[in-house]
Amino acid sequence: MGKTRVETKINGEQMEFLCEPQQSMLDVLRDTLGLTGTKEGCATGDCGACSVMLDGRLICSCLMLAVESNGRQLTTIEGISRGETLHPIQQKFLQHAALQCGICTPGFVVAAKALLDENPNPTEEEIRYHLAGNLCRCTGYDKIIRAVQDAAQTLRGEAS
Amino acid sequence: MSEARDYKVIGTRVVRPDGVDKVTGRANFGADFSLPGMLYGKVLRSPHAHARIKKIDTDAAAKIEGVYAIVTGADFPKVGHEEITGGEGAGDFADLATNVMARDKVVYHGHAVAAVAAKTSAIADAALAAIKVDYEQLAPVMDLDTAMADNATLIDERLFTAGLPEKPTKPSNVAAYMEFKRGDIAQGFAQADVVVEGTYRTPTVHQGYIEPHACVASINQGGQATIWCCTQGHFDVRSMTSKVLGMNVADIRVIPSEIGGGFGGKTTIYLEPVAMVLSKKSGRPVKMTMTRDEVFRASGPASATKCTIKIGAKKDGTFTAMSAWLAYEAGGYKGSSMAPGAMCVFAPYVVPHFLIQGYDVLVNKPKVAAYRAPGAPQSMYACESLIDDLARQLKIDPIDLRLKNAVSAGSQAAYGPKFNAVGFKECLEAAKKHPNYTKKLGPNEGRGLAAGFWFNAGMQSSAEVHINENGTVTVVEGSPDIGGSRASMALMAAEELGVPYERVRVVVADTENAGYNNVTGGSRVTFATGMAVIQAAGDIIAQCKQRAAATWGIEADLVDWKDGEAIPKPGVNADVKPLTLAQIAANSGRTGGPLLGRASLNARGAGPGFSINMADVRVDPETGKVDVLRFTAIQDAGKAIHPAYVEGQMQGGAVQGIGWALNEEYIYDSKGVMQNAGFLDYRMPVASDLPMIDTQIIEVPNPSHPYGVRGVGEVPIVAPLAAVANAVRAATGIRIPDLPLSPPRVLAALEAAKA
Numbered sequence: 001m002g003k004t005r006v007e008t009k010i011n012g013e014q015m016e017f018l019c020e021p022q023q024s025m026l027d028v029l030r031d032t033l034g035l036t037g038t039k040e041g042c043a044t045g046d047c048g049a050c051s052v053m054l055d056g057r058l059i060c061s062c063l064m065l066a067v068e069s070n071g072r073q074l075t076t077i078e079g080i081s082r083g084e085t086l087h088p089i090q091q092k093f094l095q096h097a098a099l100q101c102g103i104c105t106p107g108f109v110v111a112a113k114a115l116l117d118e119n120p121n122p123t124e125e126e127i128r129y130h131l132a133g134n135l136c137r138c139t140g141y142d143k144i145i146r147a148v149q150d151a152a153q154t155l156r157g158e159a160s
Numbered sequence: 161m162s163e164a165r166d167y168k169v170i171g172t173r174v175v176r177p178d179g180v181d182k183v184t185g186r187a188n189f190g191a192d193f194s195l196p197g198m199l200y201g202k203v204l205r206s207p208h209a210h211a212r213i214k215k216i217d218t219d220a221a222a223k224i225e226g227v228y229a230i231v232t233g234a235d236f237p238k239v240g241h242e243e244i245t246g247g248e249g250a251g252d253f254a255d256l257a258t259n260v261m262a263r264d265k266v267v268y269h270g271h272a273v274a275a276v277a278a279k280t281s282a283i284a285d286a287a288l289a290a291i292k293v294d295y296e297q298l299a300p301v302m303d304l305d306t307a308m309a310d311n312a313t314l315i316d317e318r319l320f321t322a323g324l325p326e327k328p329t330k331p332s333n334v335a336a337y338m339e340f341k342r343g344d345i346a347q348g349f350a351q352a353d354v355v356v357e358g359t360y361r362t363p364t365v366h367q368g369y370i371e372p373h374a375c376v377a378s379i380n381q382g383g384q385a386t387i388w389c390c391t392q393g394h395f396d397v398r399s400m401t402s403k404v405l406g407m408n409v410a411d412i413r414v415i416p417s418e419i420g421g422g423f424g425g426k427t428t429i430y431l432e433p434v435a436m437v438l439s440k441k442s443g444r445p446v447k448m449t450m451t452r453d454e455v456f457r458a459s460g461p462a463s464a465t466k467c468t469i470k471i472g473a474k475k476d477g478t479f480t481a482m483s484a485w486l487a488y489e490a491g492g493y494k495g496s497s498m499a500p501g502a503m504c505v506f507a508p509y510v511v512p513h514f515l516i517q518g519y520d521v522l523v524n525k526p527k528v529a530a531y532r533a534p535g536a537p538q539s540m541y542a543c544e545s546l547i548d549d550l551a552r553q554l555k556i557d558p559i560d561l562r563l564k565n566a567v568s569a570g571s572q573a574a575y576g577p578k579f580n581a582v583g584f585k586e587c588l589e590a591a592k593k594h595p596n597y598t599k600k601l602g603p604n605e606g607r608g609l610a611a612g613f614w615f616n617a618g619m620q621s622s623a624e625v626h627i628n629e630n631g632t633v634t635v636v637e638g639s640p641d642i643g644g645s646r647a648s649m650a651l652m653a654a655e656e657l658g659v660p661y662e663r664v665r666v667v668v669a670d671t672e673n674a675g676y677n678n679v680t681g682g683s684r685v686t687f688a689t690g691m692a693v694i695q696a697a698g699d700i701i702a703q704c705k706q707r708a709a710a711t712w713g714i715e716a717d718l719v720d721w722k723d724g725e726a727i728p729k730p731g732v733n734a735d736v737k738p739l740t741l742a743q744i745a746a747n748s749g750r751t752g753g754p755l756l757g758r759a760s761l762n763a764r765g766a767g768p769g770f771s772i773n774m775a776d777v778r779v780d781p782e783t784g785k786v787d788v789l790r791f792t793a794i795q796d797a798g799k800a801i802h803p804a805y806v807e808g809q810m811q812g813g814a815v816q817g818i819g820w821a822l823n824e825e826y827i828y829d830s831k832g833v834m835q836n837a838g839f840l841d842y843r844m845p846v847a848s849d850l851p852m853i854d855t856q857i858i859e860v861p862n863p864s865h866p867y868g869v870r871g872v873g874e875v876p877i878v879a880p881l882a883a884v885a886n887a888v889r890a891a892t893g894i895r896i897p898d899l900p901l902s903p904p905r906v907l908a909a910l911e912a913a914k915a
Binding site for chain 1: 173175176178179180182183184185186187188189191192194282367368369370371372418419420421422423449451452642643644802804805807808809811812813814815816838839840844845846847848849850852853
């Protein structure tokens with residue numbers, strides 16, 4: 001089967017790559033483009049470790065074909081921080097010890113960013129439902145929820 | 161232990177040193193590593209739960225373009241029987257070898273029967289599909305009752321039960337029997353005013369780490385090999401791989417990646433020797449990763465169990481006798497966590513007369529692996545459920561009943577030793593005072609409480625402390641960091657040396673760059689590897705005192721170390737200025753060379769850990785769904801080096817335990833094929849299922865550690881099962897003895913009670 005040429009913008013940078021028609025976005029990110037910050041936990045859309053944003057919308061990159069990204073914009077964990085500074089969500093994850101092993105963390109950071117982009121002042125319940133597609137087996141979610149609450153406060157410009 | 165001291169950095173909530181890389185996606189986990197020219201390895205797995213392999217035909221697969229190597233059991237050496245020690249699970253190297261790649265028989269659905277290495281993963285899939293295997297199917301043995309029945313189908317015809325008082329005359333599926341007893345059990349029950357008894361079952365559950373097993377193996381034509389993998393113990397990967405492949409230990413270098421969860425499940429090997437043999441045959445590096453489906457079907461879950469507990473007590477609640485009959489599924493090969501389950505079952509209580517009997521039983525499921533306090537959650541779920549019923553029957557508050565029988569310093573543990581200082585009573589007292597214990601409950605709501613216990617391990621660790629030329633500190637250790645242990649190592653080194661935390665960096669080094677370390681397991685790293693770091697820092701301090709003494713022209717025993725500086729001891733008449741670590745380091749070339757501290761130990765005196773958990777639940781009478789409204793975890797940590805990560809262990813363990821109690825289970829069809837091998841149907845708790853998890857750290861120092869540290873990682877998963885089940889009992893008035901308390905089971909119980 002021939003490969004398809006795809007042009008897409010990833011983390012603000014114009015990229016092009018060749019892929020098999022059946023290859024997932026996740027596989028191309030990790031294996032072709034070397035963006036291994038996006039993790040694979042299940043490849044069936046159940047764990048959220050591969051969360052990325054497609055045109056600003058949260059998706060599981062394992063459930064998307066790479067060819068579908070043609071002409072669109074992707075944000076991965078590598079595009080969350082800018083230059084020398086961590087994004088407030090990342091800072092709050094560190095301050096609140098909201099990670100233990102860290103394998104789910106990139107997915108949670110991306111999913112939290114998608115939430116706060118849309119809803120700057122979510123309730124605890126809204127955060128819990130929004131993040132229900134991201135599995136964490138280490139933390140019991142408590143410190144993750146608190147980190148997202150605190151990051152939301154910081155992003156709203158309120159002192160935490 | 162030293163006198164109570166004022167800590168400078170111990171107990172603070174610093175940012176972990178590996179944190180930035182983990183929130184930005186830079187950290188490299190098992191599947192993130194690649195090499196040029198690398199091939200992709202995949203495993204062909206048995207479609208049957210129990211079968212003899214008659215023939216494997218790989219000819220067609222070998223002809224596919226892009227296939228570089230195919231291996232079957234015939235490519236692996238025969239390995240003799242030898243007990244596996246040092247890890248967290250029980251087992252035998254001969255079984256480990258055939259678990260990694262089946263030889264004449266498959267003993268569970270998903271058992272590896274062949275593997276290929278190919279240019280792409282799609283070609284590898286095509287090659288697997290082209291391999292033909294002839295099986296002679298055998299009846300699958302899928303539960304304890306079937307496996308232990310008199311005329312059961314035998315999974316291993318050569319297996320005779322070990323540990324029985326009389327040598328058995330015929331083989332069976334029971335691999336081992338174990339017994340602990342004290343006093344006269346009949347007399348103990350005769351003394352009781354009340355005797356209660358219950359039988360409880362727990363299902364097969366998985367650790368559920370989010371990162372699937374992954375490795376890259378590369379071996380050269382001279383036989384020297386490197387493995388990159390995610391593991392809880394790279395030295396164990398080395399020793400196990402060397403045994404399974406008959407290789408020289410010194411020829412295998414294992415480089416651990418970051419590890420995406422393990423909970424005991426990554427203390428053994430699956431892919432590593434297979435990738436190695438594929439690499440050898442192909443002459444190329446080979447990468448292998450499990451799919452989630454493979455993780456469920458072919459890595460080691462935790463034992464399903466059947467436990468019968470009997471307790472005799474006086475009217476005032478004093479226990480007079482306890483007995484436990486415990487059967488644990490081992491999977492297709494012997495070696496469940498029955499022994500620690502048996503040792504833990506009555507550990508929190510003073511019992512004058514008891515009898516504990518344990519059975520390790522083969523079934524046609526994947527060979528179990530360690531899962532966080534292996535064995536304890538199951539047996540203690542049974543015991544703590546029965547104690548709850550006893551408290552209700554005696555009309556005694558469940559905390560008071562436990563307090564009346566609780567062990568403390570000097571009590572003889574049911575499993576043998578006398579306890580040193582332990583914090584069980586302190587946890588119970590804290591629970592009693594906790595505001596969550598008296599919060600008002602609404603309709604269909606109930607509160608449950610249970611105790612947890614785990615021994616905690618010591619074992620072998622080593623560490624080096626290097627002082628860099630500007631006085632900064634590099635700690636080199638060999639315990640994979642699974643939940644923030646680099647931070648606790650850095651805190652301990654900083655505390656000991658008297659330097660700021662930020663000046664210490666910690667490296668988890670590979671098998672060629674760190675001294676030997678046992679596995680990251682048994683809640684031992686902060687305790688034992690931490691002790692090695694403290695001792696290595698002490699070695700540095702001793703050297704610094706000598707360097708300062710030489711500089712000052714006085715005897716080394718006249719020098720003190722305080723707040724990161726060498727100073728003359730009080731009363732020593734020397735006109736000198738204190739020397740900081742940085743000054744001594746800068747001058748080290750003139751005083752004897754680089755400052756290198758080392759320690760190596762087999763840590764004794766791991767402090768046992770106790771906990772009390774309280775759960776408030778609401779049971780929906782229409783659907784049987786159980787919601788956890790509040791959860792309170794109280795645990796003795798000895799001394800919390802980094803309190804946020806101690807809380808994190810307590811919260812994470814609580815939620816794994818809640819999942820075990822409410823939803824998680826392997827569901828099999830009649831042929832022994834797992835029906836829910838994915839995260840959609842194997843339902844682990846998600847954020848919207850849960851409340852915040854309240855924590856309270858109790859600190860009763862462990863006398864065997866310089867700072868009083870006890871292990872904290874495993875205790876948290878033990879109590880939640882019974883805490884939740886006891887809450888459901890309180891909410892519904894019905895004792896449902898079998899887990900999980902999933903909606904269909906709870907609804908059936910509610911409807912049966914109505915009828």
